[in-house]
Amino acid sequence: MNNAEVVIKAQNIGIGYAKSKHNNILYNNLSFNLYRGELVCLIGANGAGKSTLLRTISASQPAQGGDILFEDQSISSLSEKELSQRLGLVLTDKTSAGGLLVKELIELGRYPYTGFFGQLSENDKSIVQKAMEDVGIAHKANSYIAELSDGERQKAMIAKALSQECPVVLLDEPTAFLDIESRIEIMNLLHNLAMYQNKTILLSTHDIDMALLLADRLWLLSREKGLTTGVTEDIVLSGTLDDFFKRDNVVFDRYTGNFLPRRANNRKVYLKADGILHHWTKNILERNGFSLTKDLNDAIFRIEVQSSEQVIVEYNTIKIEISSYEQLASFLRKHKTL
């Protein structure tokens, strides 16, 4: 059962370029719904067609068969102006807007609403101001775009999309070139916009860990399996995600939501430690080719961590006391082939 309101609906659409010489149709029967107030992350390998799908939804390129409906209206029947008031875009395209002030860039978002010379009304100005405050860039209003960091630029572009007053915002890899703090900040910002301003946000990303934390819904796109959509937790618990990223040397840990390198750890260790010490001791053990066991008889040796400065290792009746992880690391390395 799903009571959420559908904003964009597509049934059996094809995406790609129909060329006379060779057909370059990526998919020919994609169906999906975008619901109001949801943050949706589109995930897929490079070349899966994420950007093409986003371009098709934003009517930048035509669907090859089938129709995309925006609140029951075909997007191909909407004028440029109507579309610009419904769908805001944030792209990875390089701009030459460095010589504009942040404020001026965000004012461009009012383009569909203003008259011949783009003169702003008081209402337009307050919308621009609010957009800047919502993304947290208001303090840079009078800086040049050229002076912003990559993260701030992305915020300015998001504010531009907000000042377009669109119910739907599409973002093509908005966190691609950002450092880790900015990634978290931008994703959290988008999450808040969906949650508190009821915006529908669809973004493509490679940050699966962030997507698992913040996305209301995941769209998985692959050339082999097509488009799979679902609420994040459904996708995880049903094992769809494990299948989706099936690689020989990558495993998905359903408990933590992390993708991990597959390790051939057949040397077992019994670990006695609590909380954070358990976590990081397990980390160093696994990195060095050991895995944990609960059965003392299986274990090659037994490690007891009392504090990060007091580690006791027992094997073959020998007992070693270790006072740092540095020492533990060299011990483990020495016994790699144990």
Add this chain to the structure above:
Amino acid sequence: MSKGFTYSVLFVISIFILFVLSLFLGSVSIPSQAVFQILQGNEVEKQAWTYIILESRLPQAITALFTGGAIAVSGLLLQTAFRNPLADAGILGISSGANMGVAIVILLIGNSFGSVNGFNLSYSMTIVFGAFIGAAIILAIIMGFASIIKNNVMLLIIGIMVGYLTSSIISILKFWSTSEDAYSFMIWGMGDFSGVSKEQLPFYCIVVCVSLLLSILLIKPLNALLLGERYAANLGVNIKFIRFLLLLCAGLITAITCAFCGPIAFIGLAVPHIARLILGTSNHKSLLPITILIGSAMALLCNLICVLPGASGVLPLNAITPIFGAPVIIYVILNQKKIQYFH
């Protein structure tokens, strides 16, 4: 906006001073007393002076005023449209296209419309039409290339190649044409602000004004185009229509100025940079008007320097414009890391 306003006032005053100086200075020395008298419509001792002021210096100054503003704007339009700070009608081969159009009209259709020196509206219009078709075709070709070639420098090189191609077509046409036609074409192709006679001036100014009005229509979409075509389209810009308007506007400016004054180098390339640097903005709302004013001032100044040698003759215009233009471009390239509008 206040910054834009201050500079507007400043440039209007300089234009006024340069314009007046253009009337007082020339290769023939005329006492300023006499110039005042002539401008007030009074008789002076030498009839030739009246002729020089009213039939030569005045139309030439007005031509410089309009031409400078127009080609500076065409440079700005092309730089924004191609998102290429080194674009202008000369480098992209559009001026050569206009020249080729003029060559085809003069050399193929011939001089059957009447004399070159007198004013014949239908002949002038045919020339301008030919120049416009030539300029528009090259501009459309460059736009086509721009959608395939994303590298800015490569696009400029394509423009230079297209320029060479059209030049060789002109040379071939000249080779097969009669010597009278080739001479007429040479007269057209000399290139300076004296190319517009008093009789042709109203027609010239009207066409330039129409294209400047067209450019004002483009201010809002040009700002959106700074973000790139996909962002602009998402803001509701009708890209195809705007491309058509750009083609019309830049084509018309290049056509009319090339047809009457010949290809004038560097004003279209350098003036938009001067405007952006002093205003500190890429916002066309203030950039475009200031570009017009600086273009006019620059053209008047160059025109004035051309006549400085006095009795020993007039310097060619294209010998002076690079002295101002080239250092600006070199400065811009050297400092591009520090200049905001490059990022």
